[in-house]
Every structure is written in structure tokens, then in C-alpha cells.
Amino acid sequence: MIPAFMVAGTHSGVGKTIVTLGLMAAxxxxxxxxxxxxxxxxxxxxxxxxxxxxxxxxxxxxxxMGVDGVSRSFARAAKGADxxxxxxxxxxxxxxxxxxxASSAHVAKALGLDVILVVNVHGMSRSAxxxxxxxxxxxxxxxxxxxxxxxxxxxxxxxxxxQAIDIPILGAIPRRKEMSLSSRxxxxxxxxxxxxDIAALASLLEEHADIDRILEMKAPLPRPTTEASAAAxxxxxxxxxxxxxxxxxxxxxxxxxxxxLSRCGAELVPFSPLRDDLPNVDGxxxxxxxxxxxxxxxxxxxxxxxxxxxxxxxxxxxxxxxGMIYLGEELVLDDGSFPMAGVLPVQVxxxxxxxxxxxxxxxVAGENPLVIKGSTLRGHEFHYSLAEAGRxxxxxxxxxxxxxxxxxxxxxxxxxxxxxxxxxxxxxxSPRHFVERAIAYSRx
Numbered sequence: 252m253i254p255a256f257m258v259a260g261t262h263s264g265v266g267k268t269i270v271t272l273g274l275m276a277a278x279x280x281x282x283x284x285x286x287x288x289x290x291x292x293x294x295x296x297x298x299x300x301x302x303x304x305x306x307x308x309x310x311x312x313x314x315x316m317g318v319d320g321v322s323r324s325f326a327r328a329a330k331g332a333d334x335x336x337x338x339x340x341x342x343x344x345x346x347x348x349x350x351x352x353a354s355s356a357h358v359a360k361a362l363g364l365d366v367i368l369v370v371n372v373h374g375m376s377r378s379a380x381x382x383x384x385x386x387x388x389x390x391x392x393x394x395x396x397x398x399x400x401x402x403x404x405x406x407x408x409x410x411x412x413x414q415a416i417d418i419p420i421l422g423a424i425p426r427r428k429e430m431s432l433s434s435r436x437x438x439x440x441x442x443x444x445x446x447x448d449i450a451a452l453a454s455l456l457e458e459h460a461d462i463d464r465i466l467e468m469k470a471p472l473p474r475p476t477t478e479a480s481a482a483a484x485x486x487x488x489x490x491x492x493x494x495x496x497x498x499x500x501x502x503x504x505x506x507x508x509x510x511x512l513s514r515c516g517a518e519l520v521p522f523s524p525l526r527d528d529l530p531n532v533d534g535x536x537x538x539x540x541x542x543x544x545x546x547x548x549x550x551x552x553x554x555x556x557x558x559x560x561x562x563x564x565x566x567x568x569x570x571x572x573x574g575m576i577y578l579g580e581e582l583v584l585d586d587g588s589f590p591m592a593g594v595l596p597v598q599v600x601x602x603x604x605x606x607x608x609x610x611x612x613x614x615v616a617g618e619n620p621l622v623i624k625g626s627t628l629r630g631h632e633f634h635y636s637l638a639e640a641g642r643x644x645x646x647x648x649x650x651x652x653x654x655x656x657x658x659x660x661x662x663x664x665x666x667x668x669x670x671x672x673x674x675x676x677x678x679x680x681s682p683r684h685f686v687e688r689a690i691a692y693s694r695x
Contacts, residue, residue: 259339291340380415422460503539534689537574575670611653
């Protein structure tokens with residue numbers, strides 16, 4: 252058993268993230284080693300977690316990873332920590348297609364976690380009791396251990412709330428305008444861009460939440476039924492050096508994906524396409540992020556020419572969303588067009604309208620450097636751009652679910668390069684194929 256709990260909300264925007272960050276900061280201020288987690292396919296909140304906790308935050312998603320994948324990730328990451336803190340997503344019961352799967356509640360039940368519900372009580376008194384009572388009784392299989400009330404107006408307001416709510420009130424956070432997070436088109440700012448007053452967050456929750464009682468919540472460390480050994484998972488005979496693009500333009504990665512590449516025999520080499528030359532490597536992984544905010548810099552940086560030459564030489568390259576955009580021919584913005592690496596036959600135009608959002612399930616219908624043909628992979632897409640591919644473009648993915656690039660197709664392939672709007676989670680397949688292709692490239 253390990254002290255662990257989930258912080259969930261009645262709906263998005265109730266202050267769940269700021270409460271979670273405050274709890275993490277308060278626990279760290281007590282000298283505890285905190286392992287953070289985030290429910291859902293979120294790349295941004297985990298960066299805030301990681302800065303406060305000093306440990307990489309892990310995503311937990313029962314659609315992308317399956318229940319066993321969630322259990323395996325939780326068990327691996329929580330090992331050695333003093334406490335695990337899981338931030339939920341959206342409202343507590345909001346899952347895929349209006350069901351339970353991929354909801355915060357589904358993850359909490361899969362891991363045996365107690366749930367703390369954050370309720371924004373601004374403009375409510377007795378009605379808050381009805382809200383809490385509804386959440387407490389909605390799913391008998393869920394353990395709702397207590398609530399943290401946010402935006403409490405006064406001691407008088409809190410007293411009225413205490414009279415109305417019949418489950419433990421574990422915190423009552425007063426209205427503080429300064430306790431907010433900045434956002435932009437893909438969500439909050441990244442953790443490294445925010446100027447958190449961590450000491451103030453810690454003090455706020457230490458003063459207004461019952462940390463001692465919260466630490467009494469414990470969860471069993473799961474024993475997944477299909478835990479693979481490192482040797483079986485790897486399947487690779489020798490290590491390969493794989494560059495991972497990491498800077499302001501490329502910053503969306505699931506930590507478990509990086510860990511799985513390492514377990515499959517890859518030595519990960521971070522580099523910045525904005526500032527660095529492409530290192531001496533056998534493969535390249537370009538995650539998503541914000542290439543549109545750095546289009547001019549990317550267009551004049553030497554790396555784009557080096558990436559193109561590496562692709563033409565047959566190096567295995569994988570790009571997701573922002574990574575795919577960078578691998579394309581051109582990125583079109585309101586203030587002009589900017590040449591990209593020119594590997595994939597696609598032109599991408601940024602729009603002000605959301606063009607793709609949601610879970611994706613793909614059948615691998617074509618040869619590619621990442622995953623074996625005939626496999627199924629799962630992930631997520633979220634983008635404000637339109638991609639126009641050439642008529643002769645080759646696609647690796649046929650989508651059972653999701654929008655993709657065009658006509659339920661995704662995953663453009665050229666040379667040994669694959670680029671897609673799909674952010675794949677490697678729990679749905681093994682990336683050892685990518686590592687093996689990198690090893691083959693290194694031995695040429």
C-alpha cells in the first residue's frame with residue numbers, strides 16, 4: 252500500500268489543476284517524495300506536475316493504455332515514492348462517448364484510489380450539498396472520500412456549506428484571483444513557461460486543507476496480469492541512438508513512450524531543432540508542440556536541412572502532429588509561409604478553428620518504420636491545422652475512429668519517415684519495431 256489519491260472535479264474549470272498543484276507543493280514542502288499522474292491524453296498539465304514534484308508525471312488513460320497498462324504505469328512510477336497524486340480530467344464521470352471508459356472514475360476504480368472532489372462553490376450554498384450528494388451516489392463502486400471546496404467567499408459561506416454537505420470537507424479554499432494559470436489555443440501554458448509561486452501554493456493548501464487526513468488515503472500498488480519482462484519487451488539485440496526533439500517547439504511526449512523506447516534498447520538523445528545540429532544518431536522522434544509559434548526560427552535553423560538529408564539516407568524518423576508539420580514541405584500562417592524539412596509531401600495551414608480533437612484508433616494498413624503492418628494502435632488528436640497532402644501520398648493508417656489527415660487516413664510515409672496527426676500511446680503496441688529499424692540503419 253502507498254498513500255495515494257485522485258483529485259477530480261465536478262466539471263472542467265472548477266480549479267482542479269490549481270488545487271492539485273497546491274497539494275503537490277504542500278506535500279513536497281513536508282519533505283515527501285511525490286509521484287504525479289494525470290488522467291487522459293494531456294501533455295501540458297504533467298509539465299506543471301513535474302516541475303513541482305521533481306519527478307516525471309505519467310498519463311493514465313484506460314482507452315489508450317487499457318486497464319492493465321494503467322496499472323503497470325502506476326505501479327512502476329509509484330515505486331519508491333512517498334505518495335501518489337493523480338489529477339483527473341474534465342468532470343469525474345466524463346468518459347469517452349458519454350460512457351465510463353477513459354473517465355477519471357474509471358481510472359480511480361481500476362487503481363482502487365480514493366477520490367477527492369473539487370467543487371467550485373462560488374454562488375452556491377445549500378445547492379452544493381445537492382451536487383455533492385449526486386456525485387457521491389452516482390457510482391457505488393467509486394470511493395468518494397471527501398471534497399475540497401474552491402472559491403469559498405467567507406467564514407459565513409463556509410458554515411452554510413458545512414451544514415449542507417454530509418461527506419468530509421477536506422479543504423475550503425478562499426477566493427484568490429492570483430491563483431490562476433495562463434492558457435492559449437492548445438490549453439494551459441507549459442510548466443516551464445509559468446512562474447508558479449510554489450511556496451505560496453504550498454502555504455495556501457497547508458492552511459486551508461486537511462493534509463494529514465488526506466495522507467491517510469492509501470491504495471494498493473497494482474500487480475498487472477500481463478507484466479512483460481524488460482527482455483521480452485525489448486526484443487532488440489543491440490542499442491540504438493534515437494534523437495528526441497525537445498525544446499519550446501517540440502514538447503508533447505508521454506513519459507511512458509520514452510521509457511518504453513529505452514526498455515526496447517534505445518539510447519535517447521535530446522536535441523533542439525531550433526538551436527542544435529542533428530546529432531549522430533540512428534533514428535529521430537519528433538513529438539508535438541508549437542512549431543507554429545517558432546515557424547520562422549525553424550525555417551532558418553540548420554537542423555531542417557540535416558533532417559531532410561537523414562530522411563533521404565533512410566534514417567527511421569517518426570513525427571507526431573507538430574513533428575509531422577515540421578517534416579512537411581511548408582507551414583502557412585497568417586503572416587506568411589515558412590519552409591519546413593520537406594520530407595513528407597504535405598503542406599499545413601494553421602487555422603483559428605479547432606480541426607481535430609478526440610481519441611483515435613488506427614489499423615496499420617501500410618509499411619512504416621514505427622509499427623508492424625496489421626497492428627492496431629490507439630492515441631489522440633488535437634490540432635488547429637489543415638494538412639493538404641499530395642495526390643500520390645502514401646498513408647500507413649486506416650482510422651476506425653478519428654479524423655486524421657484526410658478521408659479517415661493518417662500516417663504519411665516517405666522513405667523511412669512516418670508523420671501523423673495521431674499522438675500514439677505505445678501501450679497499444681510495442682515500439683521495438685522502430686528501435687530495430689534504427690539498429691538496422693546503424694549497421695549499414
